[in-house]
Amino acid sequence: MRKLLVLIVAAMVGIAAFGQDVDAIVDAYSENLVFETSRGEAEMLVKNQYGERTIRMIIHTMGKADVLVEYTSRAEQGQKILRSENDIYLYYPDASEIVRLQGAALRQSLQGSDVSYEDLTGGKKLQDTYDIDYISMEGVEGFDTHRLMFVAKSRDVPYPRQELWIDAETYVLRKSKLYSLSGRLIKEVKTLETRLIAGKTVATKVSIVDVLKKDTETVLTYTSLEVDIELDRNLFSLEELTF
Amino acid sequence: MTIVTLAWRNVWRNKKRSILSFSSVACSCIVITLLFGLITAMSEDLETNLKTHVSGDIRVRNKQFQEHEHLNPLPYFVPNRNEIRSVIENIDGVTVVFPRIVLPVVLLQDSQEGFVIEGVDLTRNEKFRDFSSLLIEGNSLAEGFEDSLEGVIAEGLARKLQVGVGDTITALSGTVYRSSNAMTFTIVGIAWFSSPEINQTRLIVPISHAERLSMMTGGATELLINVENEKNIDQVTGLVTSSLDPMLFEVQKWDEVSSTSVMLNFAAFTYTIIAFVFFLLGSVAIVNTVVMSIFERKLEIGLLGSLGMRTKKIRNIFFLESIFISVIGSCIGLLLGVIMIMVLSITGLNLGGQMQGMSFEFGNVLYPRPNLVVILGLFLYSLSVSALATYIPTRKIVNMQPVDALREE
Numbered sequence: 001m002r003k004l005l006v007l008i009v010a011a012m013v014g015i016a017a018f019g020q021d022v023d024a025i026v027d028a029y030s031e032n033l034v035f036e037t038s039r040g041e042a043e044m045l046v047k048n049q050y051g052e053r054t055i056r057m058i059i060h061t062m063g064k065a066d067v068l069v070e071y072t073s074r075a076e077q078g079q080k081i082l083r084s085e086n087d088i089y090l091y092y093p094d095a096s097e098i099v100r101l102q103g104a105a106l107r108q109s110l111q112g113s114d115v116s117y118e119d120l121t122g123g124k125k126l127q128d129t130y131d132i133d134y135i136s137m138e139g140v141e142g143f144d145t146h147r148l149m150f151v152a153k154s155r156d157v158p159y160p161r162q163e164l165w166i167d168a169e170t171y172v173l174r175k176s177k178l179y180s181l182s183g184r185l186i187k188e189v190k191t192l193e194t195r196l197i198a199g200k201t202v203a204t205k206v207s208i209v210d211v212l213k214k215d216t217e218t219v220l221t222y223t224s225l226e227v228d229i230e231l232d233r234n235l236f237s238l239e240e241l242t243f
Numbered sequence: 244m245t246i247v248t249l250a251w252r253n254v255w256r257n258k259k260r261s262i263l264s265f266s267s268v269a270c271s272c273i274v275i276t277l278l279f280g281l282i283t284a285m286s287e288d289l290e291t292n293l294k295t296h297v298s299g300d301i302r303v304r305n306k307q308f309q310e311h312e313h314l315n316p317l318p319y320f321v322p323n324r325n326e327i328r329s330v331i332e333n334i335d336g337v338t339v340v341f342p343r344i345v346l347p348v349v350l351l352q353d354s355q356e357g358f359v360i361e362g363v364d365l366t367r368n369e370k371f372r373d374f375s376s377l378l379i380e381g382n383s384l385a386e387g388f389e390d391s392l393e394g395v396i397a398e399g400l401a402r403k404l405q406v407g408v409g410d411t412i413t414a415l416s417g418t419v420y421r422s423s424n425a426m427t428f429t430i431v432g433i434a435w436f437s438s439p440e441i442n443q444t445r446l447i448v449p450i451s452h453a454e455r456l457s458m459m460t461g462g463a464t465e466l467l468i469n470v471e472n473e474k475n476i477d478q479v480t481g482l483v484t485s486s487l488d489p490m491l492f493e494v495q496k497w498d499e500v501s502s503t504s505v506m507l508n509f510a511a512f513t514y515t516i517i518a519f520v521f522f523l524l525g526s527v528a529i530v531n532t533v534v535m536s537i538f539e540r541k542l543e544i545g546l547l548g549s550l551g552m553r554t555k556k557i558r559n560i561f562f563l564e565s566i567f568i569s570v571i572g573s574c575i576g577l578l579l580g581v582i583m584i585m586v587l588s589i590t591g592l593n594l595g596g597q598m599q600g601m602s603f604e605f606g607n608v609l610y611p612r613p614n615l616v617v618i619l620g621l622f623l624y625s626l627s628v629s630a631l632a633t634y635i636p637t638r639k640i641v642n643m644q645p646v647d648a649l650r651e652e
Binding site: 046048050053075076079090092094095096097099108109110111112 | 318351392411413415418419420421422423424425426427455456458
């Protein structure tokens with residue numbers, strides 16, 4: 001009986017210790033994703049049944065919430081996406097109105113890629129949105145990773161269940177699988193290249209596959225990335241979007 | 244006295260009964276004439292609308308686009324539209340090739356109303372369909388001013404969106420890359436299209452704008468072709484097909500592009516069956532008249548038989564009687580039917596209320612016109628059904644013995 005009690009107490013202590021670990025892992029992972037400011041030039045290679053095409057863009061970020069994407073490739077030139085705290089706005093150079101995306105429109109594909117506008121939403125602390133469980137330590141393409149399972153606390157998230165493999169050493173995402181509420185796999189994300197920038201390991205080439213579509217893949221590559229640079233706060237305003 | 248004269252006289256022996264028989268045949272003829280007049284008007288209107296706004300005489304599309312049309316498969320467009328247009332325009336019998344880009348879009352407003360942008364080649368718009376005659380307000384799209392984002396809106400769509408000349412509307416569209424793009428157009432004119440489906444959905448813009456909006460560089464969703472002589476349409480279709488890559492393009496004649504066309508052909512077939520039933524019902528009165536006559540005139544049949552007239556001849560008298568009734572009834576019915584159609588051809592038949600919520604390529608207001616071939620066909624059809632219906636009761640006379648007929652009487 002005493003032996004059993006000791007085992008239970010030991011197990012409880014173990015769970016608490018693991019819980020702390022999970023928080024620390026997720027915090028380190030989240031921290032790795034965010035810079036005070038950043039400006040990157042990126043290419044998005046979209047492969048689908050209609051062929052391949054490359055979309056070029058400049059991405060500005062400020063903190064967790066503000067993102068401005070400006071397309072520079074010829075076909076989309078001048079189009080912009082602004083993500084602020086809670087909203088996503090689209091700017092088209094030939095339209096006099098700005099589009100505020102909401103509801104089902106957020107599920108639309110971003111320039112025909114495997115990324116949806118919904119994927120750009122977020123910004124809240126992961127622990128506030130998801131219950132997170134530590135699954136195991138696993139090797140992914142030669143890297144030791146923590147395998148974590150995220151289950152959403154509410155329904156207002158794009159992916160109610162997510163499985164993440166976070167590098168045990170650099171806390172960069174190595175792989176993730178995104179699921180629907182029913183547990184159906186929706187997307188797979190893989191980090192193909194990383195770079196050390198300002199002391200943080202950043203994924204600079206990522207593959208995204210929407211498994212619900214046939215023969216598609218999107219590869220997002222940062223060709224350059226500057227961080228913690230001086231950016232005007234107004235860059236992320238609606239006024240600036242149409243300027 | 245011939246049996247024809249005898250039969251004619253017999254028709255008028257019981258005037259009331261004969262008039263009733265005429266009336267039943269006439270009523271059937273009126274209904275059927277009107278039904279056929281209506282379906283002919285629908286078919287003619289459909290043909291005009293399809294040729295003018297939907298397909299031309301012949302339509303060329305990307306085969307894949309045709310196959311996946313319901314998915315708005317913009318990536319499967321017709322590439323190098325001007326090059327292909329030149330090839331087709333050199334074919335004998337082709338008068339004009341009209342490339343265009345048709346894009347389903349949504350209005351960038353709270354209503355998010357869906358409509359269709361039709362990007363047209365302004366140099367060929369007038370030649371293809373006399374576009375300026377459709378204008379009811381404002382101006383048409385002018386060549387050389389393609390840089391300004393202007394459009395002509397269909398009257399029904401303008402009403403739905405509550406916009407007029409000088410207003411702007413912003414359309415959000417898909418692109419050939421499966422991405423999105425938006426454009427704001429200033430309305431410079433309002434046009435009226437007889438097809439409700441088109442009148443409630445179209446915004447006509449220069450093809451260069453639709454090209455930019457959909458990112459369909461140098462392409463078109465379809466090329467519409469008009470032929471010089473309708474009779475040569477099969478031959479020209481064959482020439483167009485052979486001039487293009489059969490793996491890439493789908494060439495269709497106007498009557499192959501719309502399900503409404505198939506539906507109307509089916510309706511015409513159904514109406515033929517309905518006409519048969521109507522004429523059969525109309526003939527019931529004639530059959531009744533003949534059967535009553537046979538019963539009433541048994542003494543006469545017996546006398547004629549005993550005087551040596553052959554039963555076949557006696558039967559023919561009764562048969563001719565029914566034919567006379569049928570001819571008179573049909574003539575009266577067809578005449579009245581034609582008069583009603585003539586009136587409707589001037590006043591028009593408004594189906595607006597009945598067709599609400601349905602989308603067909605024919606107009607809400609139909610103008611039926613009398614068709615001589617159809618009328619002649621109906622006359623012969625009515626006569627045949629009546630003859631068929633009265634043949635059976637008159638056969639009874641053949642089996643009748645004169646002695647039995649006299650005794651029974």
